[in-house]
Amino acid sequence: MKILALDTSNQAMSVAVMVDGQVLAEMTLNRKKTHSEQLLPTIDHLLQLSALTPEALDRVVVADGPGSYTGLRIAVTTAKTLADTLQLELVGISSLATLAAGALRTKDLIVPLMDARRQNVFAGMYQWLDGALINVAADRHVALDQLLAELALLKQPVTFIGGDVAKFRDAIKARLGAQAHFVDAVSALPQAGRLALLGQHAAPVPPATFVPRYLRLTEAETNWLKTHDDKGHAPYVEKV
Amino acid sequence: MSERELILAFESSCDETSVAVVENGVTILSNIIATQINSHKRFGGVVPEVASRHHVEQITDCINLALAEAKVTYADLTAVAVTYGPGLVGSLLIGVTAAKTVAYAHHLPLIPVNHMAGHIYAARFVKPLVYPLLALMVSGGHTELVMVTAPGEFAIIGETRDDAAGEAYDKIGRVLGITYPAGKEVDRLAHLGHDTFHFPRAMDGEANLDFSFSGLKSAFINTVHHADQLGETLDRNDLAASFQAAVVDVLVDKTMQALREHPVSQLVIAGGVAANQGLREAMTAALATQFPEVDVVIPPVRLTGDNAAMIGAAAHIELAKQHFADETLNAVPNLNFARA
Numbered sequence: 001m002k003i004l005a006l007d008t009s010n011q012a013m014s015v016a017v018m019v020d021g022q023v024l025a026e027m028t029l030n031r032k033k034t035h036s037e038q039l040l041p042t043i044d045h046l047l048q049l050s051a052l053t054p055e056a057l058d059r060v061v062v063a064d065g066p067g068s069y070t071g072l073r074i075a076v077t078t079a080k081t082l083a084d085t086l087q088l089e090l091v092g093i094s095s096l097a098t099l100a101a102g103a104l105r106t107k108d109l110i111v112p113l114m115d116a117r118r119q120n121v122f123a124g125m126y127q128w129l130d131g132a133l134i135n136v137a138a139d140r141h142v143a144l145d146q147l148l149a150e151l152a153l154l155k156q157p158v159t160f161i162g163g164d165v166a167k168f169r170d171a172i173k174a175r176l177g178a179q180a181h182f183v184d185a186v187s188a189l190p191q192a193g194r195l196a197l198l199g200q201h202a203a204p205v206p207p208a209t210f211v212p213r214y215l216r217l218t219e220a221e222t223n224w225l226k227t228h229d230d231k232g233h234a235p236y237v238e239k240v
Numbered sequence: 241m242s243e244r245e246l247i248l249a250f251e252s253s254c255d256e257t258s259v260a261v262v263e264n265g266v267t268i269l270s271n272i273i274a275t276q277i278n279s280h281k282r283f284g285g286v287v288p289e290v291a292s293r294h295h296v297e298q299i300t301d302c303i304n305l306a307l308a309e310a311k312v313t314y315a316d317l318t319a320v321a322v323t324y325g326p327g328l329v330g331s332l333l334i335g336v337t338a339a340k341t342v343a344y345a346h347h348l349p350l351i352p353v354n355h356m357a358g359h360i361y362a363a364r365f366v367k368p369l370v371y372p373l374l375a376l377m378v379s380g381g382h383t384e385l386v387m388v389t390a391p392g393e394f395a396i397i398g399e400t401r402d403d404a405a406g407e408a409y410d411k412i413g414r415v416l417g418i419t420y421p422a423g424k425e426v427d428r429l430a431h432l433g434h435d436t437f438h439f440p441r442a443m444d445g446e447a448n449l450d451f452s453f454s455g456l457k458s459a460f461i462n463t464v465h466h467a468d469q470l471g472e473t474l475d476r477n478d479l480a481a482s483f484q485a486a487v488v489d490v491l492v493d494k495t496m497q498a499l500r501e502h503p504v505s506q507l508v509i510a511g512g513v514a515a516n517q518g519l520r521e522a523m524t525a526a527l528a529t530q531f532p533e534v535d536v537v538i539p540p541v542r543l544t545g546d547n548a549a550m551i552g553a554a555a556h557i558e559l560a561k562q563h564f565a566d567e568t569l570n571a572v573p574n575l576n577f578a579r580a
């Protein structure tokens with residue numbers, strides 16, 4: 001199976017080409033350049049280096065959230081368009097699972113996290129079990145304080161992973177002390193090769209209705225719902 | 241080899257997701273428009289993040305519907321075109337990303353199109369354009385007088401210094417209790433009332449061709465608030481008529497001034513506000529007395545709003561010039577024509 005895997009949910013962007021379980025090419029870019037400008041050229045470059053054309057692919061695996069809203073949409077739109085237009089299989093994998101998969105050789109609870117501003121994070125809980133990455137607690141948008149309080153109660157070692165962990169490192173250590181472990185700067189970045197591995201056996205989904213998992217309503221919708229009911233409302237989008 | 245030139249065009253600059261197939265720059269084979277208006281009505285205006293989310297939901301469906309309705313396949317296409325600005329960056333990025341991906345996957349040239357050029361070229365579906373021509377571009381985001389000196393050659397000769405005309409309609413609409421978007425309803429009320437308030441016509445009669453609508457908007461709001469404080473109720477029809485008269489007077493006067501300074505044989509009225517009856521009537525009347533030889537072209541309502549067919553028409557001109565983009569194409573939210 002020929003897989004293209006892509007992740008633009010973090011500041012770092014990662015793309016990989018995997019054929020029959022082997023990574024043929026992988027590139028992770030961590031410059032502050034827009035994903036929009038560099039994603040498709042990177043895909044093209046890696047496919048060429050792998051001696052593949054886009055139509056030769058079988059499957060596209062994309063990190064579908066949570067993450068930076070605009071960033072997420074770049075990979076998701078590219079993936080769903082590519083899958084639909086070339087009739088490839090499409091698989092969405094949690095971008096937090098993608099990060100968690102970078103924490104190898106640990107029995108710790110793995111907590112991938114991303115900054116969601118105002119002392120909130122997107123975070124999940126994962127653990128390796130017989131070589132498979134298991135989702136222990138669902139990905140969610142949560143206040144950092146609350147997450148750390150919950151983890152403290154668990155009283156088990158926790159490995160934090162993700163490019164944004166560095167900014168919260170002091171707060172995490174203050175709350176969890178020796179319970180908290182950290183990975184090095186290389187493992188902290190998403191690697192699309194791991195994303196491809198996570199997605200190679202997952203069930204494909206229909207591209208047309210595929211959307212990012214933002215894990216958060218927009219502020220405008222949240223405020224509107226305080227005084228209105230969603231049900232029975234006219235369709236929000238209509239073909240005219 | 242087929243002689244058909246088929247462009248698959250994308251438009252997602254604001255709150256419409258649209259994909260079209262246009263043949264030879266003049267025939268619309270399909271023009272799928274998914275409008276988010278019911279969604280943004282909840283908030284009284286377009287919320288960018290909500291718009292971006294809807295675009296992702298809609299884009300693939302719109303592509304497939306556009307191809308199916310046009311009865312063409314990817315193999316039949318000549319090129320892919322997309323609006324890359326101006327507009328909301330998050331919205332633009334969905335169309336740009338999808339268009340780039342389709343072009344890449346099918347080895348097709350990618351044509352970047354300025355949204356404003358698209359609005360002007362919507363007129364090409366009405367009749368052939370004669371250059372040089374003058375375009376009055378009026379929408380929720382723009383109010384500009386543009387000289388089109390040759391195919392695809394644009395220069396701004398006048399523009400708004402603050403609010404766009406359509407924006408002013410939405411703001412005063414809110415004061416009248418009209419839900420967003422207010423243009424159509426204000427237009428309707430205006431036809432039931434009279435210009436009794438004589439709001440200011442800003443910059444009218446000045447030597448330049450620029451516009452300003454924020455003073456008019458403030459005068460309107462102050463008038464209503466003042467009456468509220470005195471416990472008076474003003475006639476909504478007259479308020480709407482007075483506001484519309486002020487907007488239309490300035491648009492018509494500046495357009496006539498532009499025609500005096502830049503002789504052309506065609507005037508194109510483009511953008512969402514081109515659907516306004518008051519503007520259409522006043523412009524036609526002014527032309528009949530002052531420039532009877534100038535041919536006014538106003539696209540049908542479906543093509544004055546945002547749609548991808550107009551992007552396909554503008555892309556036809558760019559294709560002839562071989563103006564292509566590569567896979568690094570990015571959204572340019574503040575893209576504009578050069579000032580003359």
Ligand SMILES: [Zn+2]
Nearest residue numbers: 355379545546
């Ligand atoms: Zn527009």
